[in-house]
Amino acid sequence: MKVETKISKVNPLNPERDILMEAAKLIREGHLVAFPTETVYGLGANGLDEAAAAKIFEAKGRPQDNPLILHVSSIEEVEPLVESISHESEKLMDRFWPGPLTILFKRSSLIPDIITAGLDTVAIRMPSHPIAKELIRLSGVPIAAPSANTSGRPSPTLASHVIEDLYGKIHMIIDGGSTGVGLESTVLDLTGEVPIILRPGGVTLEDLQEIIPNVEEDLSIIADSEDIVPRSPGQKYRHYAPKADMIVFSGQLPNMVRAINAKAAEYIKDGKKVGIMATDETKDEYKAGIIISMGSRKRKETIAQNLFNTIRLLDGEGVDIILSEGVELSHIGTAIMNRLKKASGGKIIKV
Numbered sequence: 001m002k003v004e005t006k007i008s009k010v011n012p013l014n015p016e017r018d019i020l021m022e023a024a025k026l027i028r029e030g031h032l033v034a035f036p037t038e039t040v041y042g043l044g045a046n047g048l049d050e051a052a053a054a055k056i057f058e059a060k061g062r063p064q065d066n067p068l069i070l071h072v073s074s075i076e077e078v079e080p081l082v083e084s085i086s087h088e089s090e091k092l093m094d095r096f097w098p099g100p101l102t103i104l105f106k107r108s109s110l111i112p113d114i115i116t117a118g119l120d121t122v123a124i125r126m127p128s129h130p131i132a133k134e135l136i137r138l139s140g141v142p143i144a145a146p147s148a149n150t151s152g153r154p155s156p157t158l159a160s161h162v163i164e165d166l167y168g169k170i171h172m173i174i175d176g177g178s179t180g181v182g183l184e185s186t187v188l189d190l191t192g193e194v195p196i197i198l199r200p201g202g203v204t205l206e207d208l209q210e211i212i213p214n215v216e217e218d219l220s221i222i223a224d225s226e227d228i229v230p231r232s233p234g235q236k237y238r239h240y241a242p243k244a245d246m247i248v249f250s251g252q253l254p255n256m257v258r259a260i261n262a263k264a265a266e267y268i269k270d271g272k273k274v275g276i277m278a279t280d281e282t283k284d285e286y287k288a289g290i291i292i293s294m295g296s297r298k299r300k301e302t303i304a305q306n307l308f309n310t311i312r313l314l315d316g317e318g319v320d321i322i323l324s325e326g327v328e329l330s331h332i333g334t335a336i337m338n339r340l341k342k343a344s345g346g347k348i349i350k351v
């Protein structure tokens with residue numbers, strides 16, 4: 001279905017109330033609104049309205065078995081959505097909300113089946129972005145919101161990415177500039193014996209260990225083998241994928257640079273257009289190809305921020321192959337490597 005998409009610029013620090021009122025009204029009426037959060041742009045609908053949520057799946061081309069996250073604007077809003085709130089989750093909400101942590105709870109009967117894809121758990125998070133917070137509050141309902149991209153494509157960190165994927169399919173896009181973290185929230189399952197990170201993100205393993213020292217990571221997050229089946233439905237799909245083929249390199253920095261230069265030369269000899277995802281420390285060491293630095297290795301948060309945009313930029317250049325440097329598997333590096341692994345379809349070369 002073709003709809004007219006209104007694009008409204010909103011000040012991310014001090015959002016214009018009248019525009020957010022208009023967006024909230026659209027949400028209450030069962031329409032879709034894309035909005036910035038501190039992680040990536042979300043595609044929002046009334047999370048208690050089955051028909052509205054169904055439109056999300058249609059607009060994104062999202063598989064029906066992939067559940068959605070409900071976004072709330074206060075901790076009090078969680079209670080009616082869940083069966084119970086454990087002491088652990090209370091501590092985590094106090095420490096990390098609002099922010100990029102999504103927590104799984106046993107769901108209550110209030111939640112439509114389409115949100116949870118029939119599972120008995122529901123994923124909930126409270127974003128810290130002023131626009132997201134205010135939009136949810138004004139809507140008066142939990143907002144179901146996946147990342148506002150076409151399924152399979154890199155998540156949107158700028159309104160222009162949302163426009164690229166969803167223009168003409170949704171009622172409104174709120175342009176609040178670039179998102180902060182750049183990668184999606186951490187998804188944490190607290191419903192089993194041991195807390196498990198299903199998707200690494202803005203809140204890291206090390207952050208969580210301060211509150212829940214026994215937290216573990218789902219093996220599929222960065223495992224070498226594609227045979228390890230992820231516990232979270234969303235993690236099993238090829239994701240964040242560029243149009244180009246992609247290979248990720250991991251290992252010592254000089255080895256990565258040498259291997260990427262060699263691989264680039266091979267492809268160029270074959271007449272292929274090569275894109276290289278480098279870092280500030282290495283970008284001058286590449287000999288050929290379209291070279292983009294994702295940021296500094298000394299501040300991996302900048303790499304996280306620029307990761308998806310870099311993939312989209314190289315796609316825009318029409319490259320045939322993207323060669324990307326990897327990062328160490330600690331702190332935000334785990335989330336970066338998880339996204340690179342998914343984007344490349346698991347093509348990681350150790351050097």
Ligand code: TXA
Pocket residue numbers: 037039040041042043066067068069100102104116119121122123145146147148183184185186187198199231232233234235
């Ligand atoms: O940062 C974020 O989380 C962004 C912004 C918009 O809030 N949202 C986001 O949503 O990334 P989405 O739909 O792209 O990813 C949600 C992930 C998927 O991998 C999904 O499978 C998982 O969370 N998920 C949701 N509900 C779940 C559940 N009940 N059990 C297991 N995994 C669940």
Ligand code: MG
Pocket residue numbers: 146147155
């Ligand atoms: Mg997504």
